[in-house]
Amino acid sequence: MKYYQSLADYIEKLWDKGFKLTDEQVRFIYFAKKYTNADEWLACIALEKTLKLKFSFNGSFYISLLEVLNEHQVKTKQEVIQILKQKGIF
Known part of the structure; x- marks a missing residue:
């Protein structure tokens, strides 16, 4: 699935819309992606859902969400x- 061209593009899109993540938050986003071995599109979706559900960036929620989505091996946004x-998050 191709959600955005890259995580960097998605973060830049957020920046253009006025949602500015700190350098520390961006580093954590990339750390979590690497730590969970998540695909780019999954990292973008997890970031989007984190921001929509928490109204700001929450690192522990983001990494937990990536872990859950990886565990279930989701392939589409519908599965997310x-x-x-199912988890009562949405």
Whole structure:
């Protein structure tokens, strides 16, 4: 699945819309992506859902979300929403 061209593009899109992440937050986002071995599109979706559900960046929520989504080996955005509903997050 191709959600955005890259995580960097998605973060830049957020910046252009006025949502400015700190350098520390961006480093953590990349750390979590590498730590969980998540695909780019999954990292983008996890970041999007984190921001929408928490109204700001929450690192522990973001990394937990990446772990859950990786554990369930989601392949589509529909599967992401289904997992979030099953877990009572969405």
